[in-house]
Amino acid sequence: MINRLYPVFAALLLCCLLPVMAAAAPAVEVTASGNRQLKMAVVPPQPAGTVIRPELANEAAEVIGFDMAMSGLMLTEQRTALPLPGGLALARPSYAAWQTAGFDLLVLGEYELRGDELTLEFRLFDITGQKQLAVKRYLGKAKDLRRFSHNFSDHILLTLTGTAGSFSLPIFYVSSQSGNKEVWQMDWDGRNARQITHNRSITLSPDLSPDGRELIYTSYKRGNPDLYKRNLASGLETVISNRSGLNITGSWSPDGSKIALGLSKDGNTEIYTIASSGKNPNRLTISQSANVSPAWSPDGSKIAFVSDKLGNPQVFVMDNNGGNQQRLSSGTAYSSNPAWSPDGSKIAYTRSAGGFQIFVMKADGSEQYQLTDIGRNERPRWSPDGRLIVFSSNRDGREAIYVMRADGSGQTRISTTAGSNNHPLWAGQQ
Amino acid sequence: MPEPAPVQTTYYVDVVNMPVAAPRAGSPQQAADTEDLAPPPPPEPAQPEMSAPTVPVTSSPAVSPKKQTQKQADSASFDQQMAKLQTAADARRQAQRLDELRTKVDAQGRSGMPKGMGSQAGSDYTAYIHSRLKDAFQETISYQSKAPFVQVRLVIAANGRLLSARFEKSSKDQLFELAVRRAINMAEPQFVPPPDDQQYEGLFVFRPEGVAQQ
Numbered sequence: 328m329i330n331r332l333y334p335v336f337a338a339l340l341l342c343c344l345l346p347v348m349a350a351a352a353p354a355v356e357v358t359a360s361g362n363r364q365l366k367m368a369v370v371p372p373q374p375a376g377t378v379i380r381p382e383l384a385n386e387a388a389e390v391i392g393f394d395m396a397m398s399g400l401m402l403t404e405q406r407t408a409l410p411l412p413g414g415l416a417l418a419r420p421s422y423a424a425w426q427t428a429g430f431d432l433l434v435l436g437e438y439e440l441r442g443d444e445l446t447l448e449f450r451l452f453d454i455t456g457q458k459q460l461a462v463k464r465y466l467g468k469a470k471d472l473r474r475f476s477h478n479f480s481d482h483i484l485l486t487l488t489g490t491a492g493s494f495s496l497p498i499f500y501v502s503s504q505s506g507n508k509e510v511w512q513m514d515w516d517g518r519n520a521r522q523i524t525h526n527r528s529i530t531l532s533p534d535l536s537p538d539g540r541e542l543i544y545t546s547y548k549r550g551n552p553d554l555y556k557r558n559l560a561s562g563l564e565t566v567i568s569n570r571s572g573l574n575i576t577g578s579w580s581p582d583g584s585k586i587a588l589g590l591s592k593d594g595n596t597e598i599y600t601i602a603s604s605g606k607n608p609n610r611l612t613i614s615q616s617a618n619v620s621p622a623w624s625p626d627g628s629k630i631a632f633v634s635d636k637l638g639n640p641q642v643f644v645m646d647n648n649g650g651n652q653q654r655l656s657s658g659t660a661y662s663s664n665p666a667w668s669p670d671g672s673k674i675a676y677t678r679s680a681g682g683f684q685i686f687v688m689k690a691d692g693s694e695q696y697q698l699t700d701i702g703r704n705e706r707p708r709w710s711p712d713g714r715l716i717v718f719s720s721n722r723d724g725r726e727a728i729y730v731m732r733a734d735g736s737g738q739t740r741i742s743t744t745a746g747s748n749n750h751p752l753w754a755g756q757q
Numbered sequence: 758m759p760e761p762a763p764v765q766t767t768y769y770v771d772v773v774n775m776p777v778a779a780p781r782a783g784s785p786q787q788a789a790d791t792e793d794l795a796p797p798p799p800p801e802p803a804q805p806e807m808s809a810p811t812v813p814v815t816s817s818p819a820v821s822p823k824k825q826t827q828k829q830a831d832s833a834s835f836d837q838q839m840a841k842l843q844t845a846a847d848a849r850r851q852a853q854r855l856d857e858l859r860t861k862v863d864a865q866g867r868s869g870m871p872k873g874m875g876s877q878a879g880s881d882y883t884a885y886i887h888s889r890l891k892d893a894f895q896e897t898i899s900y901q902s903k904a905p906f907v908q909v910r911l912v913i914a915a916n917g918r919l920l921s922a923r924f925e926k927s928s929k930d931q932l933f934e935l936a937v938r939r940a941i942n943m944a945e946p947q948f949v950p951p952p953d954d955q956q957y958e959g960l961f962v963f964r965p966e967g968v969a970q971q
Contacts, residue, residue, distance in 0.1 A: 354908060354960040355883060357890045359898040362965065363936075400901070400932065431897075431939075453935075455897065456942040488901060489931035 365401035365431040365487075367392075370408045372436025372447065373415070380440060383469070387447065387476045391434055393516060394480035394494045397739070398714060399732045400487065401432065411435070415450060422457045430454050434483070445469045449479040451486060461486040473518060484712070493710035496755040498717055499523070499533045499542065500728050503746035510544055515710075515717075515730070515753070517741035524557065524564075532576050533752050536583050536603075543567070543577045543586060554588060554605075567605030572596075576620045579603075580627055580647075587611075587621035587630055598632050598649075611649030622665045622674075623647070624690070631655065631665035631674055642676050644690075655692035662686075664706045668713050668733075675707035675716055685718050687733070698735030709733075711755035717741075719749035882951050883959055886911070886944075893943035894963060897936045905933035906964040909941070913957040917950040925960075937963045 369392045371384035385405075392403040406428075411418035415437040425433050433452040438445065445468060451461040463482055465475040474495060481492035494515050502511045505522060508529045513520040524530050528548040535542055542557045553569040554577045568574040572591030579586055586603055589596045598612045598621050612618040616636035623630055631644045642656040642665045656662035661679035668675070671690060675698075678686045683703045688695040702722030709716055713733060720729045720740075726749045728742035742748040908926035913919055922941050927934055940963070951957035 354962045355887050357887060357894055357940075357961050357963045358966040359891065359894040360966040361895075361898060363897070363899045365899055400899070453939065455939040487932055487935060489929075 364399075366429060367395055367401045367403045367432040367434065368406045368425060368428070368430045369395075369403055369434045370406055370436070372438045372449070373411070374439070375414060375437045375446070376439040376441065378440040380438075383440075383472055384436070384438060387436060387438070387449075387472055388434075390473050390476035390516070391449075391480050391483075394477060394492065395483065397730070397732070397737055398480075398484055398492060399734075399737065400484070404430075408435075415448060420452055422452075422454055425454045432460075434479075440469065443468050445472060445475075447472065447475050449476075451483055473514065477514065477516075484714075490712050493712045493715065493753060493755060496711060496753060498728065498741075499535065499752045499754060500719075500742065500748055501530060501533065501750040502742075502744050502748045504744045504748075505746075508747075510542065511744065511748075513728075513742065513744075515741070517728070517743050520742070520744050523559070532750055534578050535752060535754050536579050537581055538583060539754060543579065545575045545577065554586070556603075556605075567603075568601060570608075578621050578623055580623050581625055582627060587623060589617075589619040589621070598630065600647075611645065611647075612652075613649075620664060622667055624667050625669055625671040631667065633663045633665065639679075642674070644692075653692075655688065655690075657692065657695065666708050668709050669711055670713055675709065677705045677707065685716065685731075685735075687716075698731065699738065704729075706750055708752050710753045715753075717751040717753050719751060882957060886913070886948065886957075886959060887961070889944040889947045890940060890961060890963075894937070894940040896943060897939040898933075898965060899936045900930050900933035900965060902928060902930040902933070904928065904964075904968045905930035906962060906968070907934055907937045908960065908962045909937065911941070911957075911959050911961060913948055913951055913959075915950055915954045915956055917948045919945045919948060920956070933963075 369388045371381070371388040373384070374380070388405050392405050395401050395403045411420065415435060420433055420435060431454055433454055434449060435452065436447065436449045438447045444466075446464070446466055448462070448464040450459055452458070453460050461482055463479050465471070465478070467475065477494040480494045484490065484492035496515065497512050498515055499510055499512050501508050502520075502522075503509075504511070505525075507527050508531065509526065510523040510530050510533045511520055512523050523542065524544070524546070526546050526548040528546055530547075531545045531552075533542055533544040540559055542559055544555055544557070545552045546555050548555075549569070551569065551571075552573050552575055553566050554574040555564055556567045557564045567586070568577075568588065568590070570590055570592040573589060573596055575589045575596070577586050577588040580600070584603060585600045586605075587598060587600045590599045590608065591597070595615060596617045596619050597610055597614070598618045600609045600611060601607060611630070612632070612634070614634065614636045616634055617640075618632055618634045618636075620633040621630045622632070628647055629644050630647055631642060633640045634643050635641070637654070639659055639661045640663050641654055642662045643652055643654050645652040655665075655674065656676065656678065661683075662676055664677040666675045667673075667690070673687050674690055675685060675687045677683050678697075680686075680697060681700070683705050684697055685699045685704045685707045686695055686697050698716070699718070699720070702720050704718050704720040704722070707716050707718040715730050716733055717728060717730050719726050721727075722729075723740060726747040727740050728748050728751045729738055729740050731738040905928045906926070907924055907928070910921075910923045910925055911919065912921045912923075919941070922938070924934065924937075
């Protein structure tokens, strides 16, 4: 009986295997050389109503063009085009003409002003694929035009790469423009600067809570460098650590429950964690040297910090309970200001190399490479999407805030406020 | 409006498949009425008109002229015989080889030849699609990770239209995926119907040149 079934089994097995065998044809490899920068045309939004404000339309196009150029992914060009008959919603762009002109992507827009009320719409088109990739419509005031444009830039990057940009998030920094070192806020491109603190004292090392609502910083407003917390919506400021000695370089944990900081209440400065309320201090480092500038890894499991226990300050890393301390920076050069990249794979820091320069290394301390080489450059912080690094530099005279791509290219001054500007922090990061 | 730029026309010359006008892998079967149009069999090799060259003979004072003439005639006759035999053997070998090739083609077909299925190794159609994709990919390649790749299964309908492009594996570099999508879109208008008017399915792996397989 079983012997008679063998041919049936064999036939069934063959039937099952045949399609698999047919599908297992080897894949044909398609390769191409180079890595093209996409070419994007940005057309100023066309008016949809009776009010025509070409300067607004041009400003929107300039914002998107600059954002996209700084992303490093594409070359942008502002182009004028005839308004689409029937409006943006009904008409199709002339793909063939744009393709002939050599563009890969196209941004078109439409705006309508009624008094101060602004309606703004942007659309992103793939010229080659001849299809619309993204559309966003914004309702607000005329003053929101730049914010809306930055937001669409973020959306373009999200559409093209899967990771949104950081262009609509502000940068906090310390400026002496008012005569005192106070915390200021500006758009990532330096526009719309406004003062946040008015302590008429020295304010240093701002850091933003993960939910973006509260800012911590060290202020000498009462004589001692104490750590303060400020609610950005209400402006309410409370002291959260005023222990004797230094209360400096506060850093929020990624979950917002703790703050790591340097305290010198027991003599030399050591790294502690405290609850976000300022209670429950927990000492993490024990040494005869100074330990400052804690920086949480994005997953909260590790803390990078600066210690001079080997002589010159060096960057170290430890577990979030203080264990397993390891040195990351190499050589004897002065190294400080560690900042984790948002994906946790790299650490940017300052190192003395013919003046202070910005370096980046892998999180294990390997592959250290230099990004800046002009002037004194300090305090790097990553943009939340990890594409850009903001830092302070005195290359043009007084200290100012600069931005560069994560590979060191595209170094651009962004702060326009007078005085000395430093201690930048890109909102939205850990 | 963008300034019009001169249009550059690209001409594709498929060197591999020069004998076939279309990149399809030939017709499935040769029609009966086209047999008359088939090329004639190769002609029989013609007899050499000239006699075989004679071997130069050095004069010897000991041999009489009459004997020498007879010897020369024998030698020429022998050479002629040998040349005939050689030519006949060559012709037989050539005819036998042609018969073998005809038998092979009749039995299974060959890509680019009558009865070709387009599915043989080195199939013309796959090569054609690959060539179009490669050209387009050169125009669109863009990526942000170190070793991006995308494996795409293309299904092309009998009429040459792209039915589906399924991304089966990817290194998750979205910019690279977009570049591949754009390359496929760009290449699609140049797709032609697959051989035998059958649906074509092919697996293609896109990656930057010089990036090793993961």
